[in-house]
């Protein structure tokens with residue numbers, strides 16, 4: 001990406017430096033809301049603004065922050081879309097991410113300590129929910145690959161499992177006992193090492209709000225949104241393919257791979273197009289959510305797998 005910057009909420013007070021030095025022009029724009037405006041234009045204008053080409057061009061207008069942060073899927077709180085006020089009860093610090101399973105270096109990582117070790121970057125990414133809505137969001141975070149390297153998986157490890165926090169005292173959705181809590185998702189090690197697999201701690205130039213999966217969430221921009229686990233507390237390396245939350249519940253409808261493909265319909269609806277949060281416009285859905293150049297190679301030898309649900 002263009003600029004590797006530490007945002008204010010990721011710094012000790014003692015190491016804070018003046019905004020102009022730490023954040024550069026791009027962040028200064030973000031702070032005034034001009035970043036969203038510039039990214040809403042063509043990638044050419046984003047290029048002029050930032051002085052370089054985006055690694056993952058968003059190719060769409062950035063979704064208004066109020067829409068991306070008020071229309072959420074977060075079943076631990078509710079099966080409705082309005083979870084903002086309830087989610088504020090989830091403390092965002094202290095936060096520990098456990099690395100365990102088939103690794104040489106198991107660890108309990110304090111989030112603030114972890115954020116000092118990784119290379120933070122900004123990415124504007126498209127998100128496609130399996131339900132047929134989509135958003136385009138500016139995130140801050142770091143590549144999952146950095147965490148995989150830290151864990152140092154053993155040769156027999158083949159999959160990575162992400163577990164979300166489950167706090168019954170705070171999360172009323174957990175009382176819906178027919179769901180297989182805690183929320184768990186997974187991928188292959190090759191997918192986790194792909195440059196597009198991201199861990200986000202910032203959104204719209206601020207900490208990721210609790211309702212969007214703060215303080216740390218996974219992003220698989222080329223897969224349906226349910227793969228992108230929120231509020232991750234544990235990352236486990238294993239030799240067995242995990243059965244994830246939605247797959248346990250509805251194996252005919254939600255699979256392990258869940259790559260976006262407009263030509264493979266969900267059993268109950270078409271996946272050919274998607275509705276953009278904010279504008280409400282309907283646009284065609286793209287294979288791998290438009291990120292095929294970065295990820296399609298991961299699947300070339302997996303023709304017998306059900307890659308698209």
Ligand SMILES: Nc1nc2c(c(=O)[nH]1)N[C@H]1C(S)=C(S)[C@@H](COP(=O)(O)O)O[C@H]1N2
Nearest residue numbers: 072073074075129164183212225226228230
């Ligand atoms: N822990 C957890 N993670 C989750 C979910 C959830 O219910 N619980 N919902 C998923 C689904 S279906 C989607 S579309 C995205 C929604 O992310 P957003 O609310 O930030 O838009 O989060 C995903 N991650």
Ligand SMILES: [Mo]
Nearest residue numbers: 129130225226
């Ligand atoms: Mo979703």
